[in-house]
Amino acid sequence: MTSEQPRSTPSGLAIILAAGEGTRMKSTTPKVLHKVAGRSMLANTLAAVAAAGMERLAVVVGPGHEDVAKEARAVAAGAEVFVQSERLGTAHAVLAARAALETGADHLIVVFADTPLIQPGTFRAMREALAAGAAVVALGFEARDAAGYGRLLTKNDELVAIREHRDASEAERATTLCNAGLMALDGRVALSILDAIASNNAQKEFYLTDAVEIARARGLATRVVRAPEEEVMGVNDRVQLAAAEAVAQRRLREKAMRAGVTMTAPETVFMCHDTIVGRDTVIEPHVFFGPGVTIGEGSVVKAFSHFEGAVVAGDASVGPFARLRPGADIATGVKIGNFVEIKSARIGAGSAVSHLSYIGDSTVGVKANIGAGTITCNYDGFNKARTEIGDGAFIGSNSALVAPVKIGAGAYVGSGSVITKDVEPDALAVGRARQFEKAGWAAALRKSREGKEKKRP
Ligand code: UD1
Ligand code: CA
Numbered sequence: 001m002t003s004e005q006p007r008s009t010p011s012g013l014a015i016i017l018a019a020g021e022g023t024r025m026k027s028t029t030p031k032v033l034h035k036v037a038g039r040s041m042l043a044n045t046l047a048a049v050a051a052a053g054m055e056r057l058a059v060v061v062g063p064g065h066e067d068v069a070k071e072a073r074a075v076a077a078g079a080e081v082f083v084q085s086e087r088l089g090t091a092h093a094v095l096a097a098r099a100a101l102e103t104g105a106d107h108l109i110v111v112f113a114d115t116p117l118i119q120p121g122t123f124r125a126m127r128e129a130l131a132a133g134a135a136v137v138a139l140g141f142e143a144r145d146a147a148g149y150g151r152l153l154t155k156n157d158e159l160v161a162i163r164e165h166r167d168a169s170e171a172e173r174a175t176t177l178c179n180a181g182l183m184a185l186d187g188r189v190a191l192s193i194l195d196a197i198a199s200n201n202a203q204k205e206f207y208l209t210d211a212v213e214i215a216r217a218r219g220l221a222t223r224v225v226r227a228p229e230e231e232v233m234g235v236n237d238r239v240q241l242a243a244a245e246a247v248a249q250r251r252l253r254e255k256a257m258r259a260g261v262t263m264t265a266p267e268t269v270f271m272c273h274d275t276i277v278g279r280d281t282v283i284e285p286h287v288f289f290g291p292g293v294t295i296g297e298g299s300v301v302k303a304f305s306h307f308e309g310a311v312v313a314g315d316a317s318v319g320p321f322a323r324l325r326p327g328a329d330i331a332t333g334v335k336i337g338n339f340v341e342i343k344s345a346r347i348g349a350g351s352a353v354s355h356l357s358y359i360g361d362s363t364v365g366v367k368a369n370i371g372a373g374t375i376t377c378n379y380d381g382f383n384k385a386r387t388e389i390g391d392g393a394f395i396g397s398n399s400a401l402v403a404p405v406k407i408g409a410g411a412y413v414g415s416g417s418v419i420t421k422d423v424e425p426d427a428l429a430v431g432r433a434r435q436f437e438k439a440g441w442a443a444a445l446r447k448s449r450e451g452k453e454k455k456r457p
Helices: 041-051 066-075 090-095 098-102 120-131 190-196 208-217 238-258 441-449
Strands: 012-018 056-061 080-083 107-112 134-142 151-155 158-163 177-186 221-226 287-289 328-330 335-338 341-347 352-355 358-364 375-377 387-389 400-402 405-407
Touching: 012 041, 012 066, 012 090, 012 098, 041 056, 041 066, 041 107, 041 120, 056 066, 066 080, 080 098, 090 098, 090 190, 090 208, 098 190, 107 120, 120 134, 120 177, 120 221, 134 158, 134 208, 158 208, 158 221, 177 190, 177 208, 190 208, 208 221, 400 405
Parallel strands: 012 056, 012 107, 056 080, 134 221, 328 341, 335 352, 341 358, 358 375, 358 387, 375 400, 387 405
Antiparallel strands: 107 177, 134 177, 151 158, 151 177
């Protein structure tokens, strides 16, 4: 009996080409830093390769693109950054990361950072093809319009060559199986194949795509893995950026709905890559989720609400027209009503802020009632200060709470108060001009003016 060696998981190195100039974006921001689903295209790409188990990430940036390098390190702490000082082609760009290649990995994947919709499963399929014996794996798609793309030339399901559009014959140009550009190579032979690539083509560039023919000349196996065209969409201008965003949004909505979220009009709900919405939560039309938002189970998000960096627990009701800003922390069963803005504030379980309020830099206890038009005055032009509202407190409508200030548990604040001093628990505080009344005053006024009215213009 032969004892089988337990095969360890192959190690993976991804080289992410982020050196693109992106001139067609007409932007001072480098192309790969433009956002899709609330994070840069580069971050989307890095997340996909990391999710496919590539443990080493090498990012190739253009000269002077320090901001791209910074983003790479920010989203993937271990990412190594290399600079391609001259733009001499995709293979040349990969070789800018030679130091990473030299340390070796079982699998090498080359990715373009302007392909933000690529999915981890596609990289996994490419890695499986390597594990099954291929030395070079190209990613192919059926193009609706193949013009401009490199063509995958196949024979009996084998990948024979990749021909750039410019270098292709009429017959080759008539084929529609195109090269997405992303490629996987067996790490043992990758460097020697890359070093063999020459620049003898229409563009005088070092084409990564030549890796296929070089591998075959050495008797190595080459294969195609296919992906839907939508997934390999490259972004070159802002029209394509919006098209990529639309696909990303559709995916996020579908994922949420499949996980048990109801969306009345999903096409009007905008989410981020990290938006979390719990089961049985209902999202009404026209809701926007910026980065860092979590909504618990069984809540209702009413129409036209806007969220960023906010956490809402379960069984809550938010909106319509609510704005939850960073640090909003809404507990179970809370009601946040229309035209309410919350920032850096904890609202305790069962409390209600139902109408037209601003609650910022505050802590509100459980079962408190914040009346319509309540404002926490948290900023004096220099510093921010906190407001604390105890459990079961009742803040009358149109009150201004001038921070720093504490309203004790169970206390009442009379409507229209300007509260500048702490209020004891269970007390009543009223801070407004006292009402007075003069009987008959209005009638006397009218009488004294009789016959003296000015004509209205
Ligand atoms: C490339 C493929 C082509 C494929 C197409 C898919 C090659 C030779 N061709 O062509 O088969 O159909 O993508 O969109 O690979 N880059 C660098 N440094 C360079 C050159 C390119 O970093 O010197 C980066 C670019 O920023 C971009 C990517 O590599 O992210 C692809 O380069 P690009 O010039 O757009 O290649 P295509 O001609 O579109
Ligand atoms: Ca391109």
